[in-house]
Amino acid sequence: MSTTDLNQLQQFCKLIRRHIVEMITEAKSGHPGGSLSAVEILAVLYKEVMRHDPKNPHWPDRDRFILGKGHACPVLYAIMAECGYTPVSELKTLRQLGSIYQGHPDRRFIPALEASTGSLGQGLSIGLGMALAARLDHRPSRVYVMLGDGEIQEGQIWEAAMFAAFHKVDNIVAIVDYNKIQLDGWVKDIMELEPLAEKWRAFGWHTLELDGHDLEAIRSAFAEAAATKGRPTCLIAHTIKGKGVSFMENNPKFHGTAPTREELALALKELA
Amino acid sequence: MAVSTKYELKLGQATREAFGRALVEIGRENKDVVVCDADLSKSTMVHYFAKEFPDRFFSCGIAEANMVAVGAGLASSGKIPFVASFSAFVLNKGFEQLRVTVAYPNTNVKVVGTHSGISIGEDGPSQMSIEDLALACSLPGFVVLSPADEVAMGAFVRLAASHVGPVFIRAGRPKVPVVYSKDQKFEIGKAIQLLDGKDVTLMAHGLMVAESIRAAEMLDADGISARVIDMPTIKPLDEAAITKAASETGAIVVSEEHLVDGGLGVRVAQVVSRTRPCVMEYVGLENTYAESGSPEALLQKYGLTAAKVAEAARRALRRK
Numbered sequence: 001m002s003t004t005d006l007n008q009l010q011q012f013c014k015l016i017r018r019h020i021v022e023m024i025t026e027a028k029s030g031h032p033g034g035s036l037s038a039v040e041i042l043a044v045l046y047k048e049v050m051r052h053d054p055k056n057p058h059w060p061d062r063d064r065f066i067l068g069k070g071h072a073c074p075v076l077y078a079i080m081a082e083c084g085y086t087p088v089s090e091l092k093t094l095r096q097l098g099s100i101y102q103g104h105p106d107r108r109f110i111p112a113l114e115a116s117t118g119s120l121g122q123g124l125s126i127g128l129g130m131a132l133a134a135r136l137d138h139r140p141s142r143v144y145v146m147l148g149d150g151e152i153q154e155g156q157i158w159e160a161a162m163f164a165a166f167h168k169v170d171n172i173v174a175i176v177d178y179n180k181i182q183l184d185g186w187v188k189d190i191m192e193l194e195p196l197a198e199k200w201r202a203f204g205w206h207t208l209e210l211d212g213h214d215l216e217a218i219r220s221a222f223a224e225a226a227a228t229k230g231r232p233t234c235l236i237a238h239t240i241k242g243k244g245v246s247f248m249e250n251n252p253k254f255h256g257t258a259p260t261r262e263e264l265a266l267a268l269k270e271l272a
Numbered sequence: 273m274a275v276s277t278k279y280e281l282k283l284g285q286a287t288r289e290a291f292g293r294a295l296v297e298i299g300r301e302n303k304d305v306v307v308c309d310a311d312l313s314k315s316t317m318v319h320y321f322a323k324e325f326p327d328r329f330f331s332c333g334i335a336e337a338n339m340v341a342v343g344a345g346l347a348s349s350g351k352i353p354f355v356a357s358f359s360a361f362v363l364n365k366g367f368e369q370l371r372v373t374v375a376y377p378n379t380n381v382k383v384v385g386t387h388s389g390i391s392i393g394e395d396g397p398s399q400m401s402i403e404d405l406a407l408a409c410s411l412p413g414f415v416v417l418s419p420a421d422e423v424a425m426g427a428f429v430r431l432a433a434s435h436v437g438p439v440f441i442r443a444g445r446p447k448v449p450v451v452y453s454k455d456q457k458f459e460i461g462k463a464i465q466l467l468d469g470k471d472v473t474l475m476a477h478g479l480m481v482a483e484s485i486r487a488a489e490m491l492d493a494d495g496i497s498a499r500v501i502d503m504p505t506i507k508p509l510d511e512a513a514i515t516k517a518a519s520e521t522g523a524i525v526v527s528e529e530h531l532v533d534g535g536l537g538v539r540v541a542q543v544v545s546r547t548r549p550c551v552m553e554y555v556g557l558e559n560t561y562a563e564s565g566s567p568e569a570l571l572q573k574y575g576l577t578a579a580k581v582a583e584a585a586r587r588a589l590r591r592k
């Protein structure tokens with residue numbers, strides 16, 4: 001990645017973060033922490049990695065992204081809007097009656113979304129169905145599913161993990177946004193996931209650990225996933241919940257609490 | 273004794289067998305038809321499909337939640353997945369996935385539950401499905417089907433594949449009497465009148481259709497004229513047929529191999545209470561699970577017989 005590209009992507013991430021805190025403040029509810037932790041990963045996916053065309057959202061050969069942790073939809077909405085799928089001007093209608101930006105991703109309101117999620121644990125299975133369909137039809141499509149760390153406490157995730165390796169689904173990538181905090185507190189205090197990489201490896205996945213805010217590391221992890229044949233890839237992205245806003249970072253309160261107007265002003269100052 | 277009707281009711285295939293065979297036929301015609309199985313292919317009869325189309329058959333292991341959502345993903349990419357298991361497992365263990373990945377985004381998934389009702393027999397209540405129709409009907413947008421015999425099942429598997437949207441098809445384990453001739457026409461949402469009558473209407477689905485025909489013969493011997501209507505589509509209901517039966521016969525008995533709570537009967541009552549109130553009786557499982565036993569013994573013990581349907585009709589007539 002050239003310095004210019006890197007710089008542009010960093011600026012893009014800041015823009016997305018500003019959208020996130022503004023949208024959620026306006027909505028007076030939502031999930032800032034897990035949206036901010038996923039910004040770099042989604043930015044790299046949508047800006048560099050995925051084959052997609054906002055003007056032709058149902059292109060059969062497109063790559064697909066599913067946000068398993070649907071509550072982090074502000075990051076997805078902001079990125080899709082900035083990519084040209086949906087109006088940027090309406091981002092601030094998040095969670096209001098009639099808004100296309102529903103509280104959790106809803107295909108009825110944004111047909112370009114690949115899945116309606118929100119009930120945790122289901123996105124990976126849906127993605128596997130799409131990956132198998134692409135394989136049957138000899139299409140080049142790849143499927144990317146972002147999972148929350150709390151989300152993978154759901155048993156269905158491990159049903160899907162077994163299924164993916166058994167069927168040698170190598171056109172799917174699971175990304176765990178491992179920000180270490182879930183609604184009630186620290187993951188390690190609610191239901192410890194460690195040893196996490198060993199779990200995915202034991203389930204037959206090619207597994208990488210990376211800094212989920214390091215753009216170069218994210219890019220190279222996706223390249224390694226694309227080069228991995230015969231088995232699925234899991235990227236365990238170590239991230240910081242609330243990343244980019246000092247008082248939200250590693251603060252369980254901002255899993256599901258909207259900033260106040262005063263907090264928004266402070267946040268925007270940091271994200272300028 | 274009973275007068276003879278045009279129905280011989282000779283024992284035919286199990287509806288699960290007819291499902292498995294029909295699936296192969298539509299698989300030959302449409303390469304987008306795919307199948308997901310949860311280690312029951314030899315029981316649900318999707319093994320016929322697996323043998324002929326191994327690339328389009330996905331073994332999911334004993335993991336119904338994942339299976340249903342994989343089906344949703346396949347459907348989202350243009351496939352027509354038939355997701356099959358015992359009714360008890362796919363509806364109960366997969367219900368959340370049916371809700372969030374199938375019903376709510378309206379994905380084109382076909383869910384097939386076999387071994388429905390109590391006629392699975394010896395395996396007992398953990399394998400029996402007595403609440404599947406209540407669950408399936410609670411999912412907005414779902415079409416819910418319960419074919420009575422091999423002919424109806426063959427036709428409805430085909431109709432389900434061509435219908436765009438989620439469908440649940442209920443199938444049974446034991447062989448059941450053949451009600452229909454090969455040339456019978458079926459339509460989603462249409463009831464089929466099997467016998468005309470003016471005193472009372474006997475409505476049913478699944479294996480209770482044949483029992484209702486037999487009940488009509490018993491009633492006829494007593495000079496009671498019973499109309500028999502098969503309701504293979506539990507949702508959406510044929511409201512016109514129900515209203516017509518209510519106004520022309522003034523009494524309806526609904527019989528089903530399902531809990532009375534949440535079954536066809538209460539759905540029919542909902543229509544009748546709005547359009548043409550009439551006397552109603554219900555034959556089904558009353559707030560209970562069944563037990564192990566032969567299918568015949570269980571149907572007898574839990575009152576799912578022609579005699580019980582006839583008895584319910586007489587009760588209704590006394591209140592008319």
